[in-house]
Amino acid sequence: MGIEFPKVRVNSLINAQTRNWDVDLLQALFKPEEVQLIRGISLGDVSARDKMIWPHTQSGTYTEEICDHCKSHSEDIVHALWLCPCLNEVWEADTGWSFRNTVRWDDFQKLILHVEEVGLDLDLFAMIIWLLWHRRNQIKVGNSATSLGQIVACARQQLQDYNLVQPMKPATESANLHTAVTWSPPRAPFLKINYNGAVFQDSNSAGLGAVILDSVGGVLASLAENIPLPQTVADMEAAAVRRAIMLATDLNLSSIVLKGDSEIITRAIQAEEQSLASYGNLIEEIRLHVDSFLNFRITHVKRKRNSVTHRLARHVSDLVVWMEEVPSHILPVLLTEAG
Known part of the structure; x- marks a missing residue:
């Protein structure tokens, strides 16, 4: 293609007219998995100045902590609540979570969307996550914490207790609640x-x-x-x-x-x-x-x-x-x- 790889800069990989990645050039220079990752970087129509970014938190703010479970891995939310090997006895207690061993998630929101889309018990998942996070916080401040082996049983019990105390709503009230979350018009001139x-x-x-x-x-x-x-x-x-x-x-x-x-x-x-x-x-x-x-x-x-x-x-x-x-x-x- 007439371009020597060592002289290629990032702006050479972008089509100046469309402001999109030059896919043909990417495929000529990079491996398929690398092309997929590069194409996943969103480009805007406005040229931006080069700057340092921190991609490991959603806000872009740098933080680094050691996971309280294993004491050996930099803590992020996916590791602390899902991937940490110390949590195996929690997530292996139910075969429904077996995809944990085959699919890797780098973003916790993607994990939540997957749980919802495949029809798993999102309420139970949320309760387990809350208990794990609560346990993590208790350990941080030096308090006694629920053992990992009891997390799932505690989650099921707390979820059951919560559902038992929820009042039964009449059909008319349910209908009103449904209406309350429907579309609301914007005020003029919006x-x-x-x-x-x-x-x-x-x-x-x-x-x-x-x-x-x-x-x-x-x-x-x-x-x-x-x-x-x-x-x-x-x-x-x-x-x-x-x-x-x-x-x-x-x-x-x-x-x-x-x-x-x-x-x-x-x-x-x-x-x-x-x-x-x-x-x-x-x-x-x-x-x-x-x-x-x-x-x-x-x-x-x-x-x-x-x-x-x-x-x-x-x-x-x-x-x-x-x-x-x-x-x-x-x-x-x-x-x-x-x-």
């Missing part, structure tokens, strides 16, 4: 944009989804895009925000309220300081776009209030934009969410 992302481990890709609604629930536009799998869920959510913001910019919208279920990305956009996370370049680009709006707000919503964009993100395709509609199979979800 338009509401919801965004989301979805992981496809089997194809090493991710989906992005966005929908723009007016004050009466009418759809102005919706979007779905399939991209190479980013390195973390937070990177994927940042890419989804960027795509939603670009859609709003292309439609010349002036006042928007942006909503998504990633609290990490919401905080990163709202923060005044520079983000040193792996998705920091996308945050900088998003902030530049935000300055072009007359009015802008961003808020965090629970995942159950973001189901339309979750379905859009799972619409496997290249970039597709629908004007004044959503795909037909998503319309029932939109109508249900709108109450």
